[in-house]
Amino acid sequence: MAPNEPGIALPPLRPAPISPPVPPTGSAQYEFSPDENVIISNLGSRLSIVGLFMLGIGLFCFLSVIARWIRFQELEVVLLFFTLLLIPVGIWTHRAGREFRNVAVTEGNDIPHLMGALANLLKLCTLVYLILFIGLVFAIIQLGAYSL
Numbered sequence: 001m002a003p004n005e006p007g008i009a010l011p012p013l014r015p016a017p018i019s020p021p022v023p024p025t026g027s028a029q030y031e032f033s034p035d036e037n038v039i040i041s042n043l044g045s046r047l048s049i050v051g052l053f054m055l056g057i058g059l060f061c062f063l064s065v066i067a068r069w070i071r072f073q074e075l076e077v078v079l080l081f082f083t084l085l086l087i088p089v090g091i092w093t094h095r096a097g098r099e100f101r102n103v104a105v106t107e108g109n110d111i112p113h114l115m116g117a118l119a120n121l122l123k124l125c126t127l128v129y130l131i132l133f134i135g136l137v138f139a140i141i142q143l144g145a146y147s148l
Contacts, residue, residue, distance in 0.1 A: 029108050029109065029110055029111055030110055030111055031107060031108075031110055032103065032104070032110055037103070037104040037105075038104070040100050040101075040103050040104045041100070041101055041103075041104035041105070043097070043100050044096075044097045044098065044099070044100030044101030044102075044103070044104065044117075045097065045101060046097065047093055047094070047096050047097030047100060048093075048094050048097030048098055048101065049097070050093055050094075050097070051089075051090045051091065051092070051093030051094025051095070051096070051097055052090065052094050053090070054086050054089055054090030054093060055086070055087060055090030055091060055094060056090070057086055057090075058083045058084075058085075058086030058087035058089075058090055059083075059087065061079060061082065061083040061086065062080070062083040062084070062087070064079075065079050065080045065083060085127075085131070088123075088127065089124060089127065092120045092121070092123045092124040092127075093120075093124060095116075095117075095120045096117045096118075096120035096121050096124070097117075099113045099114070099116040099117035099120065100113070100114075100117045102116075103117070
């Protein structure tokens with residue numbers, strides 16, 4: 001019998017209910033291979049050392065600016081700005097390095113540690129982006145002032 005023949009009733013078409021996707025339970029975290037862990041660990045170690053070095057320079061310069069201000073009543077604004085820039089850059093670089101090292105040495109938490117490292121690098125890049133943007137604005141203002 002064909003579906004168009006009289007006397008045959010077809011059920012009405014209803015769309016299937018749409019339910020949100022259910023995350024798989026007990027899904028395994030991604031684990032990097034030993035070779036990948038070596039690369040990530042080396043990156044983390046170097047970032048951590050660079051971050052601590054930058055933080056140390058920033059703190060030393062900050063103390064130097066404060067001592068000069070107390071002793072000579074002179075505040076070097078450019079050096080103070082530089083130190084206040086180095087301190088958070090050093091902290092975020094060190095934290096990113098520590099998170100990258102944690103990716104290599106832990107098991108079952110590679111993705112959370114990787115995301116932590118990327119979040120710290122995002123903060124660092126956002127700061128650099130803002131500084132470059134502000135520098136560009138001041139350069140345009142300076143160029144406009146000279147052309148008058």
